Amino acid sequence: MNPTIKDVARLANVSYSTVSRALANRPGVNEATRCKIIRAAEELNYRPNAIARGLVRGQTLSMGLIIPDITNPFFPEVHRGIEDGARESGYSVFLCNTNWERERETHYINLLIEKRVDGIIIAPISDTVDKIEEELKSNIPVVYVSNLPPKTDRSCVAIDNIRGGFLATKHLIESGYREIGFIGAPEGSFSIDQRLEGYKLAFRKYGMKLDQRFICFGDFKRETGYRIIKRMIEEGIYPRAIFAENDLMALGVLQGVKESGLSVPGDIAVVGFDDIPFASFPEVQLTTIRQPKYEMGKMAVQLLLNDIRASNNGLRKELSCRKIILEPELIVRKTG
Amino acid sequence: MNPTIKDVARLANVSYSTVSRALANRPGVNEATRCKIIRAAEELNYRPNAIARGLVRGQTLSMGLIIPDITNPFFPEVHRGIEDGARESGYSVFLCNTNWERERETHYINLLIEKRVDGIIIAPISDTVDKIEEELKSNIPVVYVSNLPPKTDRSCVAIDNIRGGFLATKHLIESGYREIGFIGAPEGSFSIDQRLEGYKLAFRKYGMKLDQRFICFGDFKRETGYRIIKRMIEEGIYPRAIFAENDLMALGVLQGVKESGLSVPGDIAVVGFDDIPFASFPEVQLTTIRQPKYEMGKMAVQLLLNDIRASNNGLRKELSCRKIILEPELIVRKTG
DNA sequence: GAAAAGATTGCAAACGTTTGCTATTATTAC
DNA sequence: GTAATAATAGCAAACGTTTGCAATCTTTTC
Structure with a gap:
């Protein structure tokens, strides 16, 4: 249905590995060939299949965010911070809303792992954390945000x-x-x-x-x-x-x-x-x-990206684990 | 890193195609073998790689939702409807927030297409619709929600x-x-x-x-x-x-x-x-x-799922296109 | 007891990329 | 003009699944 790299190769009259190199801007392909390929790709309206790429690369450049309540304006703000931080590093964010339902939470954890996101940020429903850790027996990087289990060897960020x-x-x-x-x-x-x-x-x-x-x-x-x-x-x-x-x-x-x-x-x-x-x-x-919501989100991404890098380098997760506790601030208005 | 179907096969002492059939509950595999395989899978904490599956199946069971402003409570409500509807059909939702930035909108459209989601629901920033349609030259099913281009041959749902x-x-x-x-x-x-x-x-x-x-x-x-x-x-x-x-x-x-x-x-x-x-x-x-926000979301998913089915059956998109216009309701309170 | 049918399993191709290695061609040096 | 080198392009394996088909084993039938 969608044009593949082979279609582009055929049109440009080169092998498809050359197309791959040309479109990824990798060195070692003649400038004229590159142009020809780019033109062919545009003509066919070619979009690389991120799924196939993810399969061979072993990474998807995407992360999951699991929150309990998207209608509580607190979380959209955190999400914005996370999304902005992720984008800066070329990542995209899969937002999952559990609606305070434990079953959805485990569902989404599994889903994200199966989709092989590179990492997960969770604002957990508290009493599910053991369950979460059970599900998480995959060694995928995870950081907790906003609601932190008292004892955890994972990176996390929240206020005091x-x-x-x-x-x-x-x-x-x-x-x-x-x-x-x-x-x-x-x-x-x-x-x-x-x-x-x-x-x-x-x-x-x-x-x-x-x-x-x-x-x-x-x-x-x-x-x-x-x-x-x-x-x-x-x-x-x-x-x-x-x-x-x-x-x-x-x-x-x-x-x-x-x-x-x-x-x-x-x-x-x-x-x-x-x-x-x-x-x-x-x-x-x-x-x-x-609570510094947006900032919390931004920091959570940084922690996660750190953990992802560490796990790519084969470091043990304890090494990369970092906890950030931010300062709350009293805002006095009219109700008290 | 993660255990694969082959690891499970090795442990259960069968071929990996049998594992695939057993875990997918497909018929034609002996009950005893199936048990053995399931046990092996659990022991290894095996999670199927949705990416690999998506590649061969040609579908990802996921959809994208592009909204302009997650901090406007209107959209989280729509999102809830969409997510609920999607889950009922085994789909999951990739939420993308454009923050009213045109550039992010096209970025996300491309991203979703590259990730080969099965369909996209968009609440577009109005003046980007031509650009959107340009980007969308892939024949991915798309439904517009909430903010509808006056002339479009796509499915859509909004109020009057x-x-x-x-x-x-x-x-x-x-x-x-x-x-x-x-x-x-x-x-x-x-x-x-x-x-x-x-x-x-x-x-x-x-x-x-x-x-x-x-x-x-x-x-x-x-x-x-x-x-x-x-x-x-x-x-x-x-x-x-x-x-x-x-x-x-x-x-x-x-x-x-x-x-x-x-x-x-x-x-x-x-x-x-x-x-x-x-x-x-x-x-x-x-x-x-x-505006019936949650309901709008639910309907948008139905339309999208329809379009996805239609496009799988090779129907031309005009055939499946449906437009739903809902009734607005005046709520009189104290400000006017 | 042999042939036929059915149940179960395995083989191998396919999905669309990336990438290490090899082959070819062009360039340079002498 | 030839050998050595550099630049470019192609081949093929790999990623982890699904699935059509073939192979094997078991059961049924007469």
């Missing part, structure tokens, strides 16, 4: 979530709040556990006592933030401030508070996490902890 | 943008507004031109005169909506209502209006387009035109 949680809570405490709730994803989620740890750290540092009634676990979705605060308010037992584990949930909390006729931050202050674009909208003005 | 523009404007007119502005992307953008046409249609129908000062072209970004309305207000020449060509721009307009000390909809009413999730937030409550 403990510090992020600490900063958010500290800010609320210093603003005078004492009853500060935490709304997060299910326990066992890496980054969230750390943010919670930071939260507890702040309590300890200021000599305050935790109130378990105000620590709630849900998932990562806006609706959940909304539901949780709604229920709290209806039951009449709610804190004076909320540290939500991501901006989406914080937005849900905002909605719940306002729908209940209460005000933010007057009745309930809210601090989020991530600093997605919508957090800075004038209607929202969400106080939050900023 | 003229009607969408008409509905939005009609709503504003019937709400009593007379000075209604339009903020859109650069002229020549397909879907936008149509929305503008719907806007003009409404003016005509209600016997109103267009005011060219209130028709502005920018791009698709929030900042642009913000900038345009800010400038208008500063110059003191601004309409009483704005129909913004997408929700992102509408949100920018909202911001600009409020920052200028004016109120929405009191001083300026705003209607958007798309109905992205944030439009329904209580802080925003944006009146808008809903």
Whole structure:
């Protein structure tokens, strides 16, 4: 169907290995011949078959990115960084969205390995990491991003979530709040556990006592933030401030508070996490902890490319493993 | 590096063609042998090389999706629909984000063709369509989504943008507004031109005169909506209502209006387009035109799969071409 | 018990490239 | 003009699968 290198060779009246060399700009082919070949290729509208090339080269110049939720604006930003970084090095990115479904995650890992991408970047669903490592028994380079398994010998990049949680809570405490709730994803989620740890750290540092009634676990979705605060308010037992584990949930909390006729931050202050674009909208003005999303993506690619190079050189993966922990930043706006 | 089918064959003590048949669950292989082979494959942690398979099969069971802006929540929703639809048919999706850069668009088209995806879904940057068609001289199945070239013999799916523009404007007119502005992307953008046409249609129908000062072209970004309305207000020449060509721009307009000390909809009413999730937030409550994003994605895959099947059967592409135009829906909230 | 039929397995070509090696041709040096 | 060298082009193997066909082995049939 598609013209092959042999069609070009026939038209240009040379052998197909010469065509290959000419089109790849490799030395050792006469300039006149090269021109003739290029013309022939253009005439036939020839596109090299990357699949065949990948087979013999043993590399595909592509990488996979597995994220849990493409509709959370956090991830598109990370993706942009990854894509830009990849392109600069001639790589392209296969984006896979798992929709928070464990089964999709393993599906995509396998798919990417079978497609022989050169490496994978994963923002894992936390409780699947053992499963992931099981699937990954191929020695394909992998870097974790954003949500890091506490112990891993792989390269990874994320922010200091403990510090992020600490900063958010500290800010609320210093603003005078004492009853500060935490709304997060299910326990066992890496980054969230750390943010919670930071939260507890702040309590300890200021000599305050935790109130378990105000620590709630849900998932990562806006609706959940909304539901949780709604229920709290209806039951009449709610804190004076909320540290939500991501901006989406914080937005849900905002909605719940306002729908209940209460005000933010007057009745309930809210601090989020991530600093997605919508957090800075004038209607929202969400106080939050900023993650350098785009930069995280860019760094993740660099780590992955490093690992890929290392594995091509036959280095053991421990040697190339590098961990990058970035600084979170408190952004004070109007909600807390 | 990775185990191949031959390694499995050696371990199971059979020929590698038998391994291929056994693992593909093809008939004609003894049950005992099959078990032995499966065990061997598991022991070696064998993953078939999809690249090699693609080469001989002449299909990759993958498709490309090219979108201009992954940070506009409209597209992730479409993507979800496409991915879900693709997965149901055993396909996987290569998402490419062009960032509104023409050069990236052609880059990705070429890349996808070279990677021999089985088909491509494109939400094109409008003024690149001729270029796209030029690049596409391969006979790969392609369907356009969301932003359709006015004349194309390819399958495509989008909403009725003229009607969408008409509905939005009609709503504003019937709400009593007379000075209604339009903020859109650069002229020549397909879907936008149509929305503008719907806007003009409404003016005509209600016997109103267009005011060219209130028709502005920018791009698709929030900042642009913000900038345009800010400038208008500063110059003191601004309409009483704005129909913004997408929700992102509408949100920018909202911001600009409020920052200028004016109120929405009191001083300026705003209607958007798309109905992205944030439009329904209580802080925003944006009146808008809903596009069935997820469904559009799902339909686009169906069209593409159709075209792929047709092209496998050697049908001419005109035969399989189908166009789906969906109904837009007016969602009245608080901004207009 | 032999022939026929069916089940199972293996052989080898094909997919479209890249690339090491060899063969040919052109150029240079003497 | 010949030998040595450099430049160019071609041959063929390799990458890891799938699959049509042939070969072998087992079972059935009469």
